[in-house]
Amino acid sequence: MSRLGKRPIPAPNGVTITVKGQDVSVKGPKGTLNFRAHDDVEVAFGNGELSVKPRHETTRARALWGTTRAVLANNVKGVTEGFEKNLEMTGVGYRAAMQGKNLQMQLGYSHEIIYQPPEGITIAVPKPTEIKVSGVDPQVVGQAAAEIRSYRPPEPYKGKGVRYAGEYIRRKEGKKK
Known part of the structure; x- marks a missing residue:
């Protein structure tokens, strides 16, 4: 289990997160970043939090789980602080x-x-x-x-x-x- 992947990413004030299938768009005061998640990972946005889960219990899906969460957290940090x-x-x-x-x-x-x-x-x-x-x-x-x-x-x-x-x-x- 990915300890980092389990943690949801909170959306700060002024940040708009849009999830359409595997495409995630993060828009904030400094700009907009787009990311396409791998098919082995499921991305969901609700209650002001972005969460990532593996779709299968394979080694590859578990590896991409934490990586995807880290990239999305960096995107949120980038559009707020840079x-x-x-x-x-x-x-x-x-x-x-x-x-x-x-x-x-x-x-x-x-x-x-x-x-x-x-x-x-x-x-x-x-x-x-x-x-x-x-x-x-x-x-x-x-x-x-x-x-x-x-x-x-x-x-x-x-x-x-x-x-x-x-x-x-x-x-x-x-x-x-």
Whole structure:
């Protein structure tokens, strides 16, 4: 039995949840998210709560039960509060700035890197060495942050590069004479 899957998801004030068959639509103050549940899982909305149950007692249905509930809980959280990832830049001359909606970065290459964010993602640069990626869908927010980090991942000798805020970089010792 999935302990997480058993818990119903309460619908906060200002959030509208619509269930039509396997399609679940969550609409809130920050936007709208749609999700299609797997056929092995049954989704129901009633009394201001969203509940998820497995249709069969198979291993696959029980595995999808908790996963579906977690995705729907993230959708409800996303349309009310939103999700955010913070990135830090470390290195001499490494900096970022906004160029309209696009992110312009200088990461030690001979050219500037311009990142165009996907739909529904907002990027802010509070300091030249900090980047905030925010949006309603946690998967898209994480993917955008990972793409920005992939332009110059942190290296283990000096720690230079783009890293997540609070990420620990395991350092290596350099050459010995």
